[in-house]
Amino acid sequence: MRLRVRSKRGAAMAALIAVAIAAPLTANAAPPDADPQPKAAASADDQKIRQYEIHGPSTAADRTKIASSGVSVDEARDHSVVVSATAAQAELLRTQGHKLKALAGPPKRLGGKAAEPRDFPAEDAKYHTYDEMNAAIDEQIKAHPDLISKKVIGKSHEGRDIIAVKLSDKVGEDEAEPEVLFTHHQHAREHLTVEMALYLVKTFGDGYGSDDRVTKMLDEREVWIVPDVNPDGGEYDIKTGEYQSWRLNRQPNEGAATGTDLNRNWAYKWGCCGGSSDEPGSETYRGAEAESAPETKVVADFVRGRVVDGKQQIKAAIDFHTYSELVLWPYGWTTDDTAEGLTQDDRDAHAAIGEKMAESNGYTPQQSSDLYVTDGSIDDWLWGDQKIFAYTFEMYPSSQGGGGFYPPDEVIEKETSRNKDAVLQLLENADCMYRSIGKEEEYCK
Numbered sequence: 001m002r003l004r005v006r007s008k009r010g011a012a013m014a015a016l017i018a019v020a021i022a023a024p025l026t027a028n029a030a031p032p033d034a035d036p037q038p039k040a041a042a043s044a045d046d047q048k049i050r051q052y053e054i055h056g057p058s059t060a061a062d063r064t065k066i067a068s069s070g071v072s073v074d075e076a077r078d079h080s081v082v083v084s085a086t087a088a089q090a091e092l093l094r095t096q097g098h099k100l101k102a103l104a105g106p107p108k109r110l111g112g113k114a115a116e117p118r119d120f121p122a123e124d125a126k127y128h129t130y131d132e133m134n135a136a137i138d139e140q141i142k143a144h145p146d147l148i149s150k151k152v153i154g155k156s157h158e159g160r161d162i163i164a165v166k167l168s169d170k171v172g173e174d175e176a177e178p179e180v181l182f183t184h185h186q187h188a189r190e191h192l193t194v195e196m197a198l199y200l201v202k203t204f205g206d207g208y209g210s211d212d213r214v215t216k217m218l219d220e221r222e223v224w225i226v227p228d229v230n231p232d233g234g235e236y237d238i239k240t241g242e243y244q245s246w247r248l249n250r251q252p253n254e255g256a257a258t259g260t261d262l263n264r265n266w267a268y269k270w271g272c273c274g275g276s277s278d279e280p281g282s283e284t285y286r287g288a289e290a291e292s293a294p295e296t297k298v299v300a301d302f303v304r305g306r307v308v309d310g311k312q313q314i315k316a317a318i319d320f321h322t323y324s325e326l327v328l329w330p331y332g333w334t335t336d337d338t339a340e341g342l343t344q345d346d347r348d349a350h351a352a353i354g355e356k357m358a359e360s361n362g363y364t365p366q367q368s369s370d371l372y373v374t375d376g377s378i379d380d381w382l383w384g385d386q387k388i389f390a391y392t393f394e395m396y397p398s399s400q401g402g403g404g405f406y407p408p409d410e411v412i413e414k415e416t417s418r419n420k421d422a423v424l425q426l427l428e429n430a431d432c433m434y435r436s437i438g439k440e441e442e443y444c445k
């Protein structure tokens with residue numbers, strides 16, 4: 001059954017690829033750090049991603065099946081989904097019998113001004129470009145040099161620095177304190193997550209000495225923030241000054257389609273379970289092999305580098321995404337609550353803290369695969385490979401109507417500070433995550 005479906009899709013894809021090959025492949029001829037030449041109008045239209053509403057899909061299995069057509073599932077409702085798709089992917093879903101309703105494209109927010117290349121639209125000026133993000137972090141380091149530092153942990157495909165910001169008392173020393181990791185912006189269009197990182201750097205930096213909870217956590221934990229896992233994708237999304245709805249990184253593949261879904265490229269159960277795509281051009285393309293995307297490998301190497309004397313120092317993590325207002329925990333690769341490497345106690349501790357965090361920010365707590373199956377996600381790798389308690393936060397808004405991937409900059413402050421208590425909870429639990437299920441004696445002594 002599955003084979004027949006795949007071969008049918010294969011034929012459709014082959015036809016689409018044939019069309020794509022007829023267009024000039026100028027993008028691939030460009031050196032890796034150069035901008036691709038503008039493509040012919042038809043080809044650019046083919047690549048254009050927009051959102052559609054599809055009625056019918058009601059279960060995680062339905063949604064996983066939708067995703068296997070190459071689209072990303074952006075929103076799961078009781079009896080419908082919102083997906084992002086190219087025209088070709090939308091067509092494929094239609095041939096499979098689905099009715100798609102095109103939704104409004106990304107907002108312009110130009111405020112009467114011309115689009116400014118490589119910048120957010122005028123009305124969204126409070127969002128930070130990659131350069132503005134780095135400047136804001138450098139400013140915080142200057143203001144709090146004993147508390148905040150940064151290091152370059154590697155480079156993106158196009159050569160941008162990927163940085164890790166460290167926050168702790170005696171920040172220059174590697175103290176024996178539980179470490180906690182926050183990662184942001186795996187998906188290019190999820191710009192609010194970079195603002196989340198900047199909010200954390202500012203709130204922790206400025207709050208030390210005046211905010212008791214913040215002070216205690218910086219005294220007793222080492223906080224790592226990777227504010228921009230996918231800088232190339234993020235910059236590409238605003239390259240023309242108008243939002244592109246881009247999700248992937250900017251690494252070319254064989255053929256015409258660019259980009260890997262970083263959150264399908266991690267080296268645990270990579271490509272195992274129908275939760276990613278092996279087709280370049282898919283919104284969930286998993287890459288040629290695990291960690292084939294430099295950005296994934298850079299962050300994975302950093303995490304592996306936190307193993308000191310055979311012990312992983314990082315105890316817990318949140319990977320920030322948008323949107324849907326969810327708190328998710330592993331696994332994504334299976335719909336079973338427990339599985340290899342994830343005992344009932346592991347699951348219960350994840351859920352107990354996940355539910356408490358969700359109580360404070362008003363998000364919905366659930367296992368990741370309740371949404372749809374994913375494989376090669378960061379959380380599965382963090383837990384399955386490194387035994388780091390791992391959460392994904394899908395931030396504001398709850399739905400496409402609330403702005404989808406592009407909420408206006410007016411919401412930044414409210415929607416980042418909304419997670420302060422949840423982040424502090426994770427830090428406070430990080431010395432013994434099993435305390436949350438009353439098993440401190442058993443696991444943490």
Ligand code: NO5
Pocket residue numbers: 072073074187263321322323328368371374377392394
């Ligand atoms: C994420 C989570 C389900 C992990 C993903 O909409 S998102 O792409 N941000 N959702 O599919 O990787």
Ligand code: CA
Pocket residue numbers: 123124125408409410
């Ligand atoms: Ca605005």
Ligand code: CA
Pocket residue numbers: 168169170171175177218219220221222
């Ligand atoms: Ca310290």
Ligand code: CA
Pocket residue numbers: 174175176177179222313
């Ligand atoms: Ca340490």
Ligand code: ZN
Pocket residue numbers: 186187190321322
């Ligand atoms: Zn995402």
